[in-house]
Amino acid sequence: MAFPTTGILDNFNRAAEDPLSDGGKWSNPLLSGQGSLEVTSANQCAELDVNNGSAYRSNQTYGPDTEAFITASTVGANDEDASLYLRIRQVGAGTMDAYGLSAIKLAGTDEWTFSRVDNEVFTVLGAVITQEYSNGDSIGYEAIGSTLTAYYLPSGGSWSALGNRTDGTYPDAGFIGLEIRLSTFRFDDFGGGTVVMQEISATEAFAASMTEGIAGFLVSIDVTGDE
Amino acid sequence: MSVLWYLCPYDISSASGRVTRRCAMSRHIPSVPNADGAIWEEAEILGNHAAVKVSAPDAVHLTIQADVDFLLLPLDGTTPVPVRAVLRSKLNALGYTDVELDATGWTRRELLRAITSVRQDILGPNATRDGVLFGGRIPAGKSSNDIDRRLAG
Numbered sequence: 090m091a092f093p094t095t096g097i098l099d100n101f102n103r104a105a106e107d108p109l110s111d112g113g114k115w116s117n118p119l120l121s122g123q124g125s126l127e128v129t130s131a132n133q134c135a136e137l138d139v140n141n142g143s144a145y146r147s148n149q150t151y152g153p154d155t156e157a158f159i160t161a162s163t164v165g166a167n168d169e170d171a172s173l174y175l176r177i178r179q180v181g182a183g184t185m186d187a188y189g190l191s192a193i194k195l196a197g198t199d200e201w202t203f204s205r206v207d208n209e210v211f212t213v214l215g216a217v218i219t220q221e222y223s224n225g226d227s228i229g230y231e232a233i234g235s236t237l238t239a240y241y242l243p244s245g246g247s248w249s250a251l252g253n254r255t256d257g258t259y260p261d262a263g264f265i266g267l268e269i270r271l272s273t274f275r276f277d278d279f280g281g282g283t284v285v286m287q288e289i290s291a292t293e294a295f296a297a298s299m300t301e302g303i304a305g306f307l308v309s310i311d312v313t314g315d316e
Numbered sequence: 317m318s319v320l321w322y323l324c325p326y327d328i329s330s331a332s333g334r335v336t337r338r339c340a341m342s343r344h345i346p347s348v349p350n351a352d353g354a355i356w357e358e359a360e361i362l363g364n365h366a367a368v369k370v371s372a373p374d375a376v377h378l379t380i381q382a383d384v385d386f387l388l389l390p391l392d393g394t395t396p397v398p399v400r401a402v403l404r405s406k407l408n409a410l411g412y413t414d415v416e417l418d419a420t421g422w423t424r425r426e427l428l429r430a431i432t433s434v435r436q437d438i439l440g441p442n443a444t445r446d447g448v449l450f451g452g453r454i455p456a457g458k459s460s461n462d463i464d465r466r467l468a469g
Contacts, residue, residue: 122333141332183440200347204336205457208440210448211336212326216348216356235457252348255466258457270332 092229092240092248093156094285097278098146105130107137109144119143119174119266120209121182126269133162134276136269145177145266152176152262157281158229158240159267161274164222167196169271173230174206175237176263183209186259187266190230190239192222201239203254214254233284235260317353319371319469321389321428322380323406326364330446337448341368344380352376357463360435360456363410364448367432369463395422407431411453428460 099111108117108125117125124139136142157173165171170193177187189204189211199221203214220241222228229240229248235257242248265281326337339358348355354372361367367389370380380386387406390399400422407417412431420426437451 207438209335210438210441211334212360212438213336213338213342215339215358216342217346219347219349235462255462256457 090233090287092231092238092250093158093280094287095156095280095282097280098282099134099279100132101128101134101277101279102132103128109134114146114148115144116147116180117142117144119145119177119180119268120185123268126267129275131275132277134159134267134269134279135274136272140272141268141270142272143172143266143268145174145180145264147180147264150262150264151281151283152232153260154231154233154284154286155263155265155281156229156231156284157265157267157279158227158242159279160227160242160277161192161222161224162277163224163273163275164226165194165269165271165273167194169194169269169273171228171274171276172268172270173228174264174266174268175230175232176259176261177266178259178261178263179208180264185209187263188230188232188237188256188259189268190228190237191268192220192228194222201241201251203237203239205256205258207258214256218252220251227278231284317371317373318377319369319467320377321424322368322370323361323365323387323389324368324383325385326360326366328364328448330441333445335441335445335448337364339366339368340383340385341366341370341380343383344376345370345372355467357467359432359458359460359463361410361431362412362434362436362453364436364450365410367428367460367463369460369467369469371467371469389428390424392424395424395427403427411436425460432456432458432460432463 107127124142126144172191174187187206198219201218204211225244227242231238238253239251324340356370358366358368434453435456437454439449
């Protein structure tokens with residue numbers, strides 16, 4: 090299935106803004122004890138006030154099948170990380186639940202980790218995935234049913250899946266959000282929303298039914314047409 | 317490559333004020349893919365532990381088995397009686413009752429189904445934000461069947 094299926098929600102192309110708001114569509118922070126994100130005068134999303142900042146699109150929930158993506162215009166220094174969150178719920182002091190994907194800059198190969206967040210405790214799901222990323226690359230995250238998938242888009246390239254994990258703890262729709270830990274990262278073009286399932290045309294469905302020898306499909310079409 | 321199941325704890329860290337649980341299998345196979353070709357899948361169980369299926373070269377398994385925090389589960393089939401005592405003691409300590417363990421008939425498949433059906437609820441970081449407050453048992457989000465679908469063998 091293609092990724093992403095949704096468009097950009099915020100390109101940050103507006104006057105400097107602190108905290109990040111977009112007319113009230115963002116709320117800050119997502120995680121207790123953190124600072125707000127903001128829009129810089131260079132039309133990028135950043136965290137400039139304290140070490141860690143986070144925000145989430147609070148104007149509507151998405152899903153349950155959900156995706157989010159963002160471009161790292163400038164990646165952080167070693168040990169800094171950027172995270173995307175899906176199916177966020179119960180935002181508050183020590184109460185937030187979600188699924189997270191963190192891309193951590195390291196002196197060695199960068200590491201990507203999946204997490205389930207229960208009341209702000211992070212449980213890493215499975216082993217770390219190693220994938221270097223640099224300025225202009227994008228990070229993507231998708232939750233379909235109980236499958237969580239990480240995506241990577243090199244600048245000028247195309248999206249590819251890095252790996253996936255399974256967890257069915259939080260199956261419902263929720264908010265999507267973003268976190269910057271430490272403050273060198275600059276982001277652009279945050280997107281996402283409810284995954285748009287690919288529609289199959291009537292012609293494709295008919296061809297598929299003939300291929301699979303489902304005679305009943307043809308009969309049901311005729312009956313429906315007569316009525 | 318051989319495929320084996322283990323029980324192991326979650327390691328808890330609190331770097332940068334973030335409380336993080338990480339399956340202890342990460343001590344021995346931190347990232348995938350890796351040069352050894354080793355892979356693993358975990359399912360949370362009671363007692364801040366996980367049941368983990370590992371496909372790895374024998375040398376990696378030997379390293380894992382040398383770690384005192386890891387308990388190797390018996391091969392498929394009915395668990396020999398002497399091994400049951402060790403397993404029962406461990407699983408009792410994690411929160412499983414004799415009734416639910418005996419109901420599995422002590423086959424590895426049924427034992428894994430039973431223990432991966434529940435996990436410990438997570439109530440949040442502790443007051444000093446360097447540990448986890450656990451609650452009672454809740455349905456797990458990933459089962460041994462999920463693991464078998466993702467990691468054959």
